[in-house]
Amino acid sequence: MPIEDYEQLLERYKANQCTEEEIAFLESWYMTYREDNVYESLSLSDREKDLNTVGERLGLEIPKKKLQLWPRLTAAAAIFAVIGLGLYFYRSKDHYPVSEYANDIASKGKNTATLTLANGERIELSDAKVGKLADQAGIQISKTKDGQLMYEVKASAGQTASTWNTLSTAKGEQYCVGLPDGTKVWLNNVSSLTYPASFASSKERRVQLKGEAYFEVAKDKLHPFVVKTQQQEVTVLGTHFNINSYTEDNQTTTTLLEGSVKVSAQNGLQSKIIKPGEEVLNAGRDLQVRPANLKATMAWKEGYFRFNNENLENIMNQVSRWYDVDVVYAGNRKELASLTFWGIVSRDKNVSEVLKMIERAEKVKFKIEGRTITVMSN
CATH class of the missing domain: 3.55.50.30 (Phage tail protein beta-alpha-beta fold)
Incomplete structure (x- = not known):
């Protein structure tokens, strides 16, 4: 791509006229700009000014000391090509050798999960047909046309029993479930969510999470929504947030997109309330509140x-x-x-x-x- 085309692309970006593919292009270019040091048509101050503009709007946390020069936009430099939703990376073989692997592994990505009912019955959702899957204690469980799991209360509050279900994903799987209170939960791979088939007789809406999930909690001021993980509890009334609590990562990160949440350490000795754009890091010590990178947090869901x-x-x-x-x-x-x-x-x-x-x-x-x-x- 000629340098003039890059300049036009940046101008469209600044004017909010870029397509999603062009934004992804610039995003990846910005993250690798440190590798080359030539763009003679602009002064250093102009280059840093434009890099700062791109970086701030993309939400990238690049240390100031690394804001050097624009990448060399020539055949010897990295060339990015946006194809579909993915980014292919090409480099000059003379300047940057490209690895060759003996074999490759395709993405296992599937919109599926396993539902384990209170009676121990397991339903593989990838194999299940659209429509009703099960009835339990006055609750109907259905699979929608777009592959989501939905719960619907068919009996009065006094008729519904306290039954718990578990939705779990394996490697390469993710899934969305609509809980009976209207809350929607997106479950990332190698994760599980355990929850009651009905919240009708409970003072609070309590669920248990292992792994990672994004929650859009239905508002209900009288019945707080509580997410319990191995390290902590998160209490909300109605909000959008993400929890990452994989055991192998040795920490739990709670990121807030909308509303307000209270994060309490498992030992009950400390709690933090955060606002949108913040996150709490729980690494087994003090709870740390810090600014969140929402694009990075939500990348898995996108x-x-x-x-x-x-x-x-x-x-x-x-x-x-x-x-x-x-x-x-x-x-x-x-x-x-x-x-x-x-x-x-x-x-x-x-x-x-x-x-x-x-x-x-x-x-x-x-x-x-x-x-x-x-x-x-x-």
């Missing part, structure tokens, strides 16, 4: 991997869960795992696309053997 100064261990945990692979480290695991990266790529792409994106930083390289990925220092 179908992307999005890494914003993310450490390699967390990245590879995501890769392992989505592609159903094992990850091993050759060499100093602690040193490799602590490396940080930026990038964005569709979760529909083969795993090689994700690995090549990480390798662009020239810090690590990968080897794929069967369903095992080996991480090595570069």
Whole structure:
């Protein structure tokens, strides 16, 4: 792409005239601009001004000291091409060698889950037909045309029994459930949500989460909605928020998009109330409130991997869960795992696309053997 075309693209971006594909293009370009140092047509101050404009609107947390020069927009530099919803990354073979893997692994992404009823019956939702799936204690469970799970109370409050269901996803799966109070929950892969078939006889709407989920809680001032995880409880009346509580990540992050939530540590000694755009980090010590990167938090729900100064261990945990692979480290695991990266790529792409994106930083390289990925220092 000629430099003039890039300049026109930036001007359209500043005028809010870019398509979603063009925004994704600029996003990924911005995250890799540090690799090359030539754009002679603009002064350094002009380059930093435009980079700041793009970065602030994209919500990217790039340290100021790294705002150097624009990337070299020539054949020797990285060339990005937006295809569909994904980003393919090409590089000049003379300047940046592209890894070749012995085999590749396709995305396992499926809109499915397993529903376990109170009586122990298991329903594989990918195989279930649209319509009624089960009746239990005055509650009808149905699968909608768009593949979502819905609960509907068919009996009066006095007739409904206290029955609990569990919705669980395996590697490469995600699913959406509509609870009987009108709350909607999107469940990420390798996660489970345990909840009552009816909240009618309860003073609070309590559910249990393992893994990650995004909640859009129906408003009900008289019946607080409580999400319990291994490390904490989150209490709300009606709001939109995301909880990431994977065991292997050794921390729980609660991110608020709308409304208000109170996060309480499991020991009951500390709690925090946050407002939209903030998140609470619970790593087993004090609860830390900090600004949230909403684009990065919600990337999984939108179908992307999005890494914003993310450490390699967390990245590879995501890769392992989505592609159903094992990850091993050759060499100093602690040193490799602590490396940080930026990038964005569709979760529909083969795993090689994700690995090549990480390798662009020239810090690590990968080897794929069967369903095992080996991480090595570069």
